[in-house]
Amino acid sequence: MTEVWFEIVGNAAYRHVLLNHLPITGLAVAACVLAWGVFEDRWASIAFGLALCLIASASAIAVLQTGDTAYPELFDQLDGHGQGWLDHHAHLAERWGRLLPANGLLAAAALALGSRRLAWRRRIGGFVLMTSCIALAAGVVVAEAGGKIRHVEFRTSNPPVHDAPGRIR
Numbered sequence: 001m002t003e004v005w006f007e008i009v010g011n012a013a014y015r016h017v018l019l020n021h022l023p024i025t026g027l028a029v030a031a032c033v034l035a036w037g038v039f040e041d042r043w044a045s046i047a048f049g050l051a052l053c054l055i056a057s058a059s060a061i062a063v064l065q066t067g068d069t070a071y072p073e074l075f076d077q078l079d080g081h082g083q084g085w086l087d088h089h090a091h092l093a094e095r096w097g098r099l100l101p102a103n104g105l106l107a108a109a110a111l112a113l114g115s116r117r118l119a120w121r122r123r124i125g126g127f128v129l130m131t132s133c134i135a136l137a138a139g140v141v142v143a144e145a146g147g148k149i150r151h152v153e154f155r156t157s158n159p160p161v162h163d164a165p166g167r168i169r
Helices: 002-010 013-021 023-041 043-058 058-077 079-095 099-114 119-148
Strands: none
Touching: 013 058, 023 043, 023 058, 023 099, 023 119, 043 058, 043 099, 043 119, 058 079, 058 099, 079 119, 099 119
């Protein structure tokens, strides 16, 4: 059992897969809490939803870092289609992945602003709810492409071709 745990923790690809569920699932839960807080117009609920958005969105930083580490290790182990999907996944993560940490910064700013401006609480909660939904959609698009890397059954088409390779360093 200990060997399996060290393999999972020591392998960047496994770490990436384990960690990438935190921002998506966490942000989905946070958006629900935030939506409820905005609906009932209660600062305690809005603040809790904003704090959850901050934590879930900030956890994407670790996901992006492990993805960068995993890319070169995983690329050589894949077949041509798997490599194409990995490049596409990396391309999408490079383009849209930063929306999640940026959403965390917005949630932090909204928490600070909402604690000082009573009249703005519901509006800033609604704004972060909207940006959280956008970041969540971007994360789902990136994750969907990532699911096709090793799972042939998820591949219904060929991967898009990008001029520059993903994240090879």
